[in-house]
Amino acid sequence: MEVNKQPQRQSHIRRALKTRHLSMIALGGSIGTGLFVASGSAISTAGPGGGLVAYIGIGLMVYFLMTSLGEMATYLPVTGSFATYSKRFVDPALGFAMGWNYWFNWAITLAVDITTVALVMKFWLPNVPSWIFSLAALALIFCINAFSVLSFGETEYWLALIKVVTVIIFLIIGVLTIFGIMGGHAVGMENLFYKKAPFVGGVPAVLSVFIVAGFSFQGTELIGITAGESKTPEKSIPKAIKQVFWRILLFYILSIFIIACLIPYTSPNLLGSSTSDITISPFTLVFRRAGLASAASVMNAVILTSVLSSANSGMYASTRMLYSLARAGDAPRIFGLLNIRGIPFPALLGTTAVGLFTFLASVYGTRIYTFLVSASGLTGFIAWLGIAISHYRFRRAFKKQGKSLEELRYHAKLFPLGPLLSLVLCILVIVGQDLKSFANWDWQAISVSYMSVPLFLILFFYYKIKYHTRLIPLEEIDLEPIDVKKK
Numbered sequence: 001m002e003v004n005k006q007p008q009r010q011s012h013i014r015r016a017l018k019t020r021h022l023s024m025i026a027l028g029g030s031i032g033t034g035l036f037v038a039s040g041s042a043i044s045t046a047g048p049g050g051g052l053v054a055y056i057g058i059g060l061m062v063y064f065l066m067t068s069l070g071e072m073a074t075y076l077p078v079t080g081s082f083a084t085y086s087k088r089f090v091d092p093a094l095g096f097a098m099g100w101n102y103w104f105n106w107a108i109t110l111a112v113d114i115t116t117v118a119l120v121m122k123f124w125l126p127n128v129p130s131w132i133f134s135l136a137a138l139a140l141i142f143c144i145n146a147f148s149v150l151s152f153g154e155t156e157y158w159l160a161l162i163k164v165v166t167v168i169i170f171l172i173i174g175v176l177t178i179f180g181i182m183g184g185h186a187v188g189m190e191n192l193f194y195k196k197a198p199f200v201g202g203v204p205a206v207l208s209v210f211i212v213a214g215f216s217f218q219g220t221e222l223i224g225i226t227a228g229e230s231k232t233p234e235k236s237i238p239k240a241i242k243q244v245f246w247r248i249l250l251f252y253i254l255s256i257f258i259i260a261c262l263i264p265y266t267s268p269n270l271l272g273s274s275t276s277d278i279t280i281s282p283f284t285l286v287f288r289r290a291g292l293a294s295a296a297s298v299m300n301a302v303i304l305t306s307v308l309s310s311a312n313s314g315m316y317a318s319t320r321m322l323y324s325l326a327r328a329g330d331a332p333r334i335f336g337l338l339n340i341r342g343i344p345f346p347a348l349l350g351t352t353a354v355g356l357f358t359f360l361a362s363v364y365g366t367r368i369y370t371f372l373v374s375a376s377g378l379t380g381f382i383a384w385l386g387i388a389i390s391h392y393r394f395r396r397a398f399k400k401q402g403k404s405l406e407e408l409r410y411h412a413k414l415f416p417l418g419p420l421l422s423l424v425l426c427i428l429v430i431v432g433q434d435l436k437s438f439a440n441w442d443w444q445a446i447s448v449s450y451m452s453v454p455l456f457l458i459l460f461f462y463y464k465i466k467y468h469t470r471l472i473p474l475e476e477i478d479l480e481p482i483d484v485k486k487k
Helices: 003-013 019-030 038-075 079-088 092-121 130-149 151-180 202-217 222-229 231-264 282-289 295-327 347-363 364-376 379-400 417-434 443-449 451-467
Strands: none
Touching: 019 079, 038 079, 038 202, 038 222, 038 231, 038 282, 038 379, 038 417, 079 092, 079 222, 079 295, 079 379, 092 130, 092 295, 092 379, 092 451, 130 151, 130 295, 130 347, 151 282, 151 295, 151 379, 202 379, 202 417, 222 231, 222 295, 231 282, 231 347, 295 347, 379 417, 379 451, 417 443
8 A cells, every 4th residue: 555656546536437327326326315204394394385486596506516526526636526626726714714614514424324224124024123134234335445446336336226216116106196097096286386385484484495406306416426536527527517407307397296286285294204203204205195005114214325435435535535635635644545455445544433433422322323413414505615616717717818718628507697596595504504593592403503613623624724725716726637537
């Protein structure tokens, strides 16, 4: 694992992931419990119209973010992704904070996912101790990521494919049920205008669903992390972005539309949706209405694959981010080493250790676990914010230095409107995370909801004060591209 062999080994692992892997990784990262479970609470909170507006709005924001990330990732395909871009195009302190923020997010999410695996498995094996399922899941995810980059990509591809097939079947059965071909009489669109529908609770309710929708779409930025190990990033990333955006938007919008048509927003089952009770997933409710008695078991299995997919992606993303931080000198050097198969094994071990510690905290110290989970709450939105800022600065520097846009392998959509809209919506979601707590100045609720923000600022100002960094002038930004063919 000598350091002087790093460039060759990184070149080797960059040729592993193909377009189909990138598409499914981004798709698998965003289609999960947010769609299968949380979509029900979105409809019950803001009504079918409010839920659709929120998901369409966040979907468009994510599209602009992905095209922004795609433009930078095809020009500069690196494993560190947006942390590297923040450091190079904005301020080294921002890159440092972004990197550690994102690593922390996925390391904690990994622990949450393996804990959720135990909850899901209890559906079939209620008498088996939960920790056995969690440790088995962690060991499985570790082995997949330790074997090779390709094993991660293939596993994620098939796990994501299961979810995609489930959604397609759901859409078909849902349409047949709406028209009365399955499940009895036709309901048509009557539930869309039931009582106060389609919009319930006004603007505040829609804003609260924006937050739910935002969490549902998190994971799409994984396409930027995988760029550093893509075989042909200049071709595969634009193709993956186009495919993933339309699939995600159509899957989410059509699924929510079908749920809203078949289940009135006043249904108590929608309000109660949670990963601990899969039987009240809105997907399960629709399948049951169509006369499919085994719906609960089927959806439980699908949600299990969703959780394992999220854990798999989390392990990969956090390991690569820690590796990138070490290579940049922002983490201990040992985490920047690769083994003989081109895997950042020390970073993988470090991430696994944090995930295991967090899981054990959930068993022996719930307060520590709750603190860690709360601290990672808004980190995904902070990462999106960093992507928008980095891309805006990247394009402005491109123009300032007299470069031609023809040099870019891929062009982001509607610049500067795209990144500016994403910037505003990200800030709106972060600020609106728990506004009701400010009405009564509930400091405990405020600290839990917004804990990610001060932690990010501490990282940012620590680096800025220690190294006296500054906002990089546009004319000094390093725009030297990476020649993908030579790498």
